[in-house]
Amino acid sequence: MLLQIALRKKASALTALLTAAAIALTPVSAARAQAKGPPVLRDTETEQLLREYTRPILRVAGLEKHNIQMVIINDGAFNAFVADGRRIFVNWGAILQSETPNQIIGVLAHETGHLAGGHLSKLREQLATAQTQMIIAMLLGAGAIAVGSTQRSSAGNNGLANAGAAAISAPQEVIRRTLLSYQRQQEENADRAGVKFLTATAQSPKGMYETFKRFTSESLFAARGADPYLQSHPMPAERVAALQEFASSSPYWDKKDDPALQLRHDMVRAKISAFMERPETVYRRYPQTNDSMPARYARAISTYLHGDLRSALAQIDALIQVQPNNPYFYEVRGQALLESGKAAEAIAPLRKAAQLSNNAPLIEMLLGQALVGTDNKAYTDDAVRILRAAVAREPEAAIGYTQLAMAYGRKGDYAEADLASAQAAYLRGDNKTARELATRAKTRFAVGTPGWVKADDIVAAKPPRN
Numbered sequence: 427m428l429l430q431i432a433l434r435k436k437a438s439a440l441t442a443l444l445t446a447a448a449i450a451l452t453p454v455s456a457a458r459a460q461a462k463g464p465p466v467l468r469d470t471e472t473e474q475l476l477r478e479y480t481r482p483i484l485r486v487a488g489l490e491k492h493n494i495q496m497v498i499i500n501d502g503a504f505n506a507f508v509a510d511g512r513r514i515f516v517n518w519g520a521i522l523q524s525e526t527p528n529q530i531i532g533v534l535a536h537e538t539g540h541l542a543g544g545h546l547s548k549l550r551e552q553l554a555t556a557q558t559q560m561i562i563a564m565l566l567g568a569g570a571i572a573v574g575s576t577q578r579s580s581a582g583n584n585g586l587a588n589a590g591a592a593a594i595s596a597p598q599e600v601i602r603r604t605l606l607s608y609q610r611q612q613e614e615n616a617d618r619a620g621v622k623f624l625t626a627t628a629q630s631p632k633g634m635y636e637t638f639k640r641f642t643s644e645s646l647f648a649a650r651g652a653d654p655y656l657q658s659h660p661m662p663a664e665r666v667a668a669l670q671e672f673a674s675s676s677p678y679w680d681k682k683d684d685p686a687l688q689l690r691h692d693m694v695r696a697k698i699s700a701f702m703e704r705p706e707t708v709y710r711r712y713p714q715t716n717d718s719m720p721a722r723y724a725r726a727i728s729t730y731l732h733g734d735l736r737s738a739l740a741q742i743d744a745l746i747q748v749q750p751n752n753p754y755f756y757e758v759r760g761q762a763l764l765e766s767g768k769a770a771e772a773i774a775p776l777r778k779a780a781q782l783s784n785n786a787p788l789i790e791m792l793l794g795q796a797l798v799g800t801d802n803k804a805y806t807d808d809a810v811r812i813l814r815a816a817v818a819r820e821p822e823a824a825i826g827y828t829q830l831a832m833a834y835g836r837k838g839d840y841a842e843a844d845l846a847s848a849q850a851a852y853l854r855g856d857n858k859t860a861r862e863l864a865t866r867a868k869t870r871f872a873v874g875t876p877g878w879v880k881a882d883d884i885v886a887a888k889p890p891r892n
Contacts, residue, residue, distance in 0.1 A: 467498040467518060468823070470786045471754040472694050476516065479531050480538070486626040487542040487619075494541065502702065504641070506533045508540045522698050524637070527683045527691045532620065532634025539619030540612070614665065621673045630681040631673035635666070642666050689719065696720035697754075700727035719748065730762035738762055753782035757789055760796065769799030780812075790816035791826040798832045809833040824853035841870030845877055848884050861885050 476496040484490050495513045499505075502519035509515065514537050516530075524530035617638075621631040642663055673679065683691075699708050700723070708728045712721035722745055730738030742759045749755060760776035763769075776793040783789050790812050797809035810833045817826040831846035848863035864884035871878035 465500045467500050468788055469498070469697070470757070470783060470788045471697065472498060472521065474786075475690055475694050476521075476534075479527065480514065480534050482627040482629075483531070483535050483538050483623045486623050487538050489538065489541060492541075494538075500702075506537055508537050511541060514538070514541075518698050518702055522695050522702075524633075524691075524695075526633055527687050528630055528633030529637050530633070530691075531629060532624065532631060532637060535620035535623045535629075535631075536616050536634060537620075538623060539616035542619055542623075614668070617665070617669050618672065621669075621676065625676045625678060628678055628681070630678045631676050632679055635670050635673050638669060639666050692718075692720040693723055693754075696724035697727060700724040700731065705732050719745070727758060730758075730766075735762060735766045751782055753779045753786070753789070756782065757792065761792060764792065764796050764799065769796045770802070772796040773800070773805075785815070787816040787820040787826070788823065791820070791823060791829060794826070794829045794833065798829050798836070803836055806833055806836045810837065822853060824850045827853065841867055841877055844870060845881050848881065852884055852887070857887070860887075 473496055476498075480494065480496060481490070484492070484494055493512070497513050497515045498521075499515055499517045501517040502522070503517055504520045504523050505515075505517040506520050507515050514534060516534075520533060521530060524533070617634075620634055624631045624634070696712065699711055703711075705728050708724055712724040714725075722741060726738055726741035726745060729741060739759065739762065742755055742762070746752070746755045746759070756775040756779035760772040760774075760779060763772035763775070773793065773796045776789065776796055780786065780789045780793050794809045794813035794816065797805040797812070810830065813826055813830040813833060817823065817830060820826060827846045827850035831843045831850060834840070834843035834846060844863050844867035848860045848867055851857075851863060852860035861884065864881040867881040868878055868885065871881065
């Protein structure tokens, strides 16, 4: 999805054999990933919650200083995986389907086990070895086929040709079984590491067990490779039984999630449902008879998304009355106004959201968009200041540079506008446009100035190999 196969396609037979195991091993930039695969979803509230879930686990795993990022994938299937040693990828479907914080935390602990165990680099070594073995087998088999073909043409004997074909196919099966066996061992090691991390942080491993057991019962696994949630066959019952055996020995097995954390988890699930699911699905999940905060949150968002701004604002304002210091209620109010063409009215709630969220950069980008969207030049300097601060903290968010380019354009600063537009295009993976804009920006900056250097970097940048 977001990542690329690690091995070059030296031989089609080798590629077919290793694809399931090697998929998603080589990282690409988050920006290019957004351009070439299912898009990454960004949401301050959800990302903050996931960071809080992972922080203590990463600390006891010795990864706290590795700047591990949480990335939400636009996919409704239950899936989570690691792929580059720097990110944990989580489908929104995994968050939505996790009924308790402990269930998704267990998943994250398992993935942290892969990171802490260095499983990606070890798997690459296994794949490299398998690749070498396969190439040798293919060369030997191809030689036998060639000899057999020559002898068949002169003597009608195809025995060597058949032997050559067997020499190619037999090692494939052996290597495939070896790789799958190695991966299964990695998964068991990650299970054990995850339980260890949860116990060290005084959290229950029951959520991990519940999730794995549910998937085994429902046979929801599909072909994937190194990822436990998308195997080529259902997770073995033996593995789940083993997980239960060592997980249930944890002194925290029966520990429940904190009610306040459960509420935040349910609020995020409601938000995801409202944004990602059909309105009829949202209302089935959260009917009018459900007066909980998550249900009201989901219905308010769904209402604005489907055109009833007045009713949505009334529902959001009612939520704000209950939690006046919740930044995400103000964010949703501002977003609803902004997307309804009321940029000027969106400024106040978005300023409040930025203030209450400690100037979260994604919210600042939304505020900058509102300031730019008013067409009021009095807001231009404020927009530039806010957007510059936002992209400094979130340098891979293309929308921030797009809005910054518009703000600079309003000021008549076309050099900075071209540079920001080039940065946005590069982050979207549009290298041709990025180079064209950066080339033009270079002509507007004095040679050697910071802006000229940044533009020159974009012009000289080589796109990652696919």
